[in-house]
Amino acid sequence: MNPVLEAFRGKLIVSCQANPDSPLRDSYIISRMSLAAVKGGAAALRIQGFEDVQAVRAVTDLPIIGLTKTDRDDTDVYITPTSAEAVKLAALGCQVVALDATLRPRPEPLPEMFRAIHAAGALVMADISTLAEAQNAYALGADIVGTTLAGYTPQSRPLDTPDWALMDELREAGLPFIAEGRLNSPAEAAQALKHGAFAVVVGSAITRPDVVTGWFADALREA
Numbered sequence: 001m002n003p004v005l006e007a008f009r010g011k012l013i014v015s016c017q018a019n020p021d022s023p024l025r026d027s028y029i030i031s032r033m034s035l036a037a038v039k040g041g042a043a044a045l046r047i048q049g050f051e052d053v054q055a056v057r058a059v060t061d062l063p064i065i066g067l068t069k070t071d072r073d074d075t076d077v078y079i080t081p082t083s084a085e086a087v088k089l090a091a092l093g094c095q096v097v098a099l100d101a102t103l104r105p106r107p108e109p110l111p112e113m114f115r116a117i118h119a120a121g122a123l124v125m126a127d128i129s130t131l132a133e134a135q136n137a138y139a140l141g142a143d144i145v146g147t148t149l150a151g152y153t154p155q156s157r158p159l160d161t162p163d164w165a166l167m168d169e170l171r172e173a174g175l176p177f178i179a180e181g182r183l184n185s186p187a188e189a190a191q192a193l194k195h196g197a198f199a200v201v202v203g204s205a206i207t208r209p210d211v212v213t214g215w216f217a218d219a220l221r222e223a
């Protein structure tokens with residue numbers, strides 16, 4: 001395993017992202033949240049968009065898994081859909097570039113995307129939603145896969161929990177993976193390691209206080 005990834009083994013990666021409708025949608029705020037994650041013990045950060053990557057790179061040397069989220073009319077693929085975006089993320093200092101590695105129609109073929117990322121000196125984190133997508137990503141030379149898109153594609157099970165079944169399939173197939181998606185408590189993050197995760201990405205539960213507030217408000221409403 002590449003030494004950059006080896007350093008993630010058994011560790012927490014914090015995704016610091018704010019959607020366009022979030023009151024926290026500001027690169028300065030993302031950089032401060034990232035520093036809070038570093039203080040709390042994050043081994044790496046998962047950051048969306050060029051401006052946020054620049055702002056976070058300016059305040060920490062911790063590895064960054066970079067991505068873009070781009071809505072396009074011609075494809076459902078929105079996580080880093082083009083090699084131009086991937087290469088720019090690498091140039092801005094992302095050691096790892098995450099991209100949609102589902103088998104859906106896409107603007108550029110995956111092998112071309114992986115080649116471009118490697119040529120730019122970064123590693124490929126292939127965001128997948130099924131075992132078949134993970135197998136395909138590894139066959140094409142992905143450095144690591146993440147369960148990021150499980151529950152968000154027509155090919156995967158719609159879930160409001162982590163996709164434990166997918167994690168078990170990946171473990172049984174002997175494919176290393178980063179667990180990501182709806183890991184909403186420390187207990188669930190730890191459980192992901194038991195299901196075979198190489199490392200764990202947590203986003204909303206740490207860095208989307210609006211979402212977390214909703215969980216509490218709903219719980220009180222239902223009490």
Ligand SMILES: CC(=O)N[C@H](C=O)[C@@H](O)[C@H](O)[C@H](O)COP(=O)(O)O
Nearest residue numbers: 015148152180181182183202203204
């Ligand atoms: C599906 C998709 O677009 N996921 C995005 C990928 O980067 C982020 O919006 C998530 O916050 C991230 O995957 C972490 O997941 P969670 O916030 O559930 O801990």
